[in-house]
Amino acid sequence: MLLSSPLCITLFVALLTCIYGNYPEGKLRTRFVPFPDKTLCRVTPGLAKHQKDLCMKKPDVTKEAIFGIKMAYRECGQQFEGHRWNCTSLMSSTGNPYANAILRRGYKETAYINALASAGVVIAVSKACRQNDLLSCSCDAKLDSIDPKPNSNKKFKWKGCSDNLQFGMKFAKLFLDKRITGTDIFSHINLHNNHVGRLVVKNSVETVCKCHGVSGSCTMKACWTKAPSISKVGLELKKKYSQAIRIEQNNSGNGRKTNNKNKKNKKVKRRRFKEKHLIVKGRKKRELLNSLVFFETSPNFCDANPMLDFGGTAGRQCNLTASGPGNCSNLCCGRGYDKIVRKRNDAICKFVWCCNVTCVDNIIEEEVTVCK
Ligand SMILES: *[C@@H]1O[C@H](CO)[C@@H](O)[C@H](O)[C@H]1NC(C)=O
Numbered sequence: 001m002l003l004s005s006p007l008c009i010t011l012f013v014a015l016l017t018c019i020y021g022n023y024p025e026g027k028l029r030t031r032f033v034p035f036p037d038k039t040l041c042r043v044t045p046g047l048a049k050h051q052k053d054l055c056m057k058k059p060d061v062t063k064e065a066i067f068g069i070k071m072a073y074r075e076c077g078q079q080f081e082g083h084r085w086n087c088t089s090l091m092s093s094t095g096n097p098y099a100n101a102i103l104r105r106g107y108k109e110t111a112y113i114n115a116l117a118s119a120g121v122v123i124a125v126s127k128a129c130r131q132n133d134l135l136s137c138s139c140d141a142k143l144d145s146i147d148p149k150p151n152s153n154k155k156f157k158w159k160g161c162s163d164n165l166q167f168g169m170k171f172a173k174l175f176l177d178k179r180i181t182g183t184d185i186f187s188h189i190n191l192h193n194n195h196v197g198r199l200v201v202k203n204s205v206e207t208v209c210k211c212h213g214v215s216g217s218c219t220m221k222a223c224w225t226k227a228p229s230i231s232k233v234g235l236e237l238k239k240k241y242s243q244a245i246r247i248e249q250n251n252s253g254n255g256r257k258t259n260n261k262n263k264k265n266k267k268v269k270r271r272r273f274k275e276k277h278l279i280v281k282g283r284k285k286r287e288l289l290n291s292l293v294f295f296e297t298s299p300n301f302c303d304a305n306p307m308l309d310f311g312g313t314a315g316r317q318c319n320l321t322a323s324g325p326g327n328c329s330n331l332c333c334g335r336g337y338d339k340i341v342r343k344r345n346d347a348i349c350k351f352v353w354c355c356n357v358t359c360v361d362n363i364i365e366e367e368v369t370v371c372k
């Protein structure tokens with residue numbers, strides 16, 4: 001049989017599922033853990049030493065963490081679609097997640113990416129703990145039989161596999177926060193924004209329930225918790241991005257190293273230092289703790305700037321009638337636009353039993369507006 005169509009792959013997966021049984025969310029299952037591959041630790045460029053070490057110790061979890069960063073970068077592109085700055089080239093062609101120059105600045109955009117990447121790691125790792133059977137973690141079964149509403153008369157049981165958020169949070173912190181070693185404003189702000197990303201995940205954890213009982217009577221409900229989708233977090237952080245708080249430079253501390261006697265002490269001091277220097281006049285501390293913060297005014301992102309790995313908006317397709325950021329006056333920065341005819345292949349495809357898909361080209365010519 002020629003395995004060349006999605007249908008065949010579906011059938012193949014269905015067959016495997018029949019053999020091995022299916023594992024719906026929320027069910028405990030036997031673990032089969034393949035031996036993790038460490039290649040990734042050697043081939044991924046841009047990792048700090050501690051990240052490489054962590055990768056050698058836990059290659060399977062690290063793989064998920066890097067996947068989480070990639071997922072966050074993709075989501076960034078969704079959230080900033082049509083914006084002048086649209087997250088392009090965050091993930092470099094070499095696979096280095098830290099190559100983009102924006103990450104070394106103190107912009108609102110930097111805050112957004114850092115928070116989202118941190119959230120992405122939490123989500124990917126905590127999900128993988130449940131789904132993929134990592135060596136270091138499993139699904140979170142601790143919630144078993146804890147009824148969140150003891151006084152409710154409905155029978156309600158926490159059961160089985162929740163996303164392991166606790167492990168995800170811990171790993172994200174270890175993987176990302178430990179990269180930040182300085183005591184300057186840049187480091188404090190990055191640590192803070194990483195934390196905000198994790199917080200948004202924590203605050204949007206979803207509870208999923210399934211009814212059990214005779215013919216849908218729901219005499220028993222099984223529930224488990226699930227990390228939010230990256231798009232939900234992306235949207236929430238986008239709101240925080242538009243309300244991000246600027247930290248004044250002279251609030252920045254002097255980068256002086258604290259003299260630490262032991263590790264634990266260092267941790268405490270570091271946190272205190274961070275909070276002390278993130279105080280902004282007229283803002284409530286609580287508000288600050290939940291906000292993205294930045295310290296550098298963003299450029300207008302109109303012209304290409306290789307120093308920022310930014311390609312400029314010239315040549316971008318804009319929308320004459322849209323009211324959002326993709327409208328021509330905003331996207332083209334007042335330079336105006338050209339009307340051009342673009343060819344697009346809207347191929348018509350047909351499935352031929354079994355197992356080929358045949359397509360017929362269907363070239364459409366359309367007039368589009370692009371920025372000068
Ligand atoms: C910056 O520092 C100066 C001198 O210490 C102080 O007068 C000023 O209020 C500070 N600005 C802000 C925004 O905190």
Ligand SMILES: *[C@@H]1O[C@H](CO)[C@@H](O)[C@H](O)[C@H]1NC(C)=O
Pocket residue numbers: 082084085086087088310311312313314316
């Ligand atoms: C994002 O912006 C870059 C640079 O302005 C542009 O080359 C790219 O086509 C844009 N991507 C999308 C999806 O619009």
Ligand SMILES: *[C@@H]1O[C@H](CO)[C@@H](O)[C@H](O)[C@H]1NC(C)=O
Pocket residue numbers: 319320321322323
């Ligand atoms: C332009 O924006 C309008 C209004 O939001 C939308 O209906 C239309 O589909 C957009 N056109 C293109 C080419 O994206």
Ligand SMILES: *[C@@H]1O[C@H](CO)[C@@H](O)[C@H](O)[C@H]1NC(C)=O
Pocket residue numbers: 322323324325326327329330
């Ligand atoms: C174009 O988009 C910008 C940014 O979203 C917005 O402020 C402006 O009002 C829009 N312009 C028009 C004509 O819709």
Ligand SMILES: *[C@@H]1O[C@H](CO)[C@@H](O)[C@H](O)[C@H]1NC(C)=O
Pocket residue numbers: 002352353354355356
């Ligand atoms: C699928 O397409 C290939 C190439 O066009 C052809 O050789 C093959 O016989 C087709 N298979 C089926 C099952 O139609």
